Amino acid sequence: MNRHSILRVVAKFMIPYIMLFALYVQFHGDFGPGGGFQAGVIFAVGFILYALIFGIENGRKVLPAGVNRILLAGGVLLYAGVGVAGLLLEGNYLDYFVLAHDPVHGQHLGILLVELGVGITVASTMIALFYVFSGQDVRR
Amino acid sequence: MAATAIAIVRSRKLFAAVMLSGIFSLIAAVFYVHLTAVDVAFTEAAVGAGISTLLFLATLALTHTSTEEPHKPVRPLPLLIVVVTGAVLIYGTLDMPAYGDPEAPPNTHVIPRYINESGTEVGVPNIVTSVLASYRGYDTLGETVVIFTAGIGVLVLLGRGRRRWRPGLKSKNEDDEPGRGAEA
Numbered sequence: 001m002n003r004h005s006i007l008r009v010v011a012k013f014m015i016p017y018i019m020l021f022a023l024y025v026q027f028h029g030d031f032g033p034g035g036g037f038q039a040g041v042i043f044a045v046g047f048i049l050y051a052l053i054f055g056i057e058n059g060r061k062v063l064p065a066g067v068n069r070i071l072l073a074g075g076v077l078l079y080a081g082v083g084v085a086g087l088l089l090e091g092n093y094l095d096y097f098v099l100a101h102d103p104v105h106g107q108h109l110g111i112l113l114v115e116l117g118v119g120i121t122v123a124s125t126m127i128a129l130f131y132v133f134s135g136q137d138v139r140r
Numbered sequence: 141m142a143a144t145a146i147a148i149v150r151s152r153k154l155f156a157a158v159m160l161s162g163i164f165s166l167i168a169a170v171f172y173v174h175l176t177a178v179d180v181a182f183t184e185a186a187v188g189a190g191i192s193t194l195l196f197l198a199t200l201a202l203t204h205t206s207t208e209e210p211h212k213p214v215r216p217l218p219l220l221i222v223v224v225t226g227a228v229l230i231y232g233t234l235d236m237p238a239y240g241d242p243e244a245p246p247n248t249h250v251i252p253r254y255i256n257e258s259g260t261e262v263g264v265p266n267i268v269t270s271v272l273a274s275y276r277g278y279d280t281l282g283e284t285v286v287i288f289t290a291g292i293g294v295l296v297l298l299g300r301g302r303r304r305w306r307p308g309l310k311s312k313n314e315d316d317e318p319g320r321g322a323e324a
Contacts, residue, residue, distance in 0.1 A: 038182050107262045130195070
């Protein structure tokens with residue numbers, strides 16, 4: 001895709017804003033529409049756009065498939081770990097009230113971490129699917 | 141929306157069908173906005189119109205872009221089963237409370253609690269977020285695990301990347317390695 005200079009320039013311009021918007025959706029989900037799920041998808045789309053325009057090999061250099069698989073499991077573990085942290089702090093599983101001294105702050109912290117776990121899992125699942133599909137065409 | 145759905149079913153060109161399913165999701169998202177379910181509309185637009193269209197296109201690049209099967213004549217038994225199941229489902233919805241009915245069970249039990257007290261209990265302005273991540277934390281954990289399982293399933297089924305699917309390259313590497321060993 002070296003000849004498509006318009007695509008490359010536009011994508012180069014767009015990708016940082018797509019990523020930034022994903023982070024905004026992720027961390028502003030408490031106040032407006034959005035949350036981990038949507039943010040993960042948008043982040044993955046930004047990354048896939050990069051891989052499509054600048055070559056899948058370059059995309060794999062930015063985020064190796066092995067690291068992506070670790071993130072895939074790490075998101076779920078982060079979510080479940082917040083629940084275990086609640087248990088260790090003498091609360092119920094996924095009880096956020098005990099995470100901080102002030103119950104409302106605990107809820108904020110819990111929701112933030114849980115949404116981050118969802119976002120990481122969704123983004124890395126989408127990227128993993130894209131990697132697998134894009135790796136297939138060599139076979140033919 | 142119904143017209144788009146019929147067009148998807150009738151279309152023999154899979155590229156057109158993928159594009160139409162994206163349009164279908166976008167129309168659904170507009171409906172959700174109309175029902176003031178902004179979070180759901182956001183998800184529908186991002187997932188349905190965005191990434192699933194992209195994954196469909198990636199799949200199309202690997203397979204054929206049109207179906208070869210001609211239309212088969214209508215078979216009576218499957219049609220009957222589908223019609224009966226649909227009729228039973230519609231009959232089931234008759235028992236449900238009318239849309240926006242203030243006497244409906246969810247509107248009298250959990251929704252007032254969420255609307256009145258989530259501001260002080262959870263302190264998050266977006267009630268959808270507080271319900272999803274706090275009141276219904278287990279459900280969202282299960283949802284995340286489902287996505288994780290889907291990703292793992294695809295990785296297991298289709299291999300972990302490109303190297304496994306290059307028999308030529310792999311055997312070449314295997315040939316190289318003993319050679320290198322002999323040189324050393």
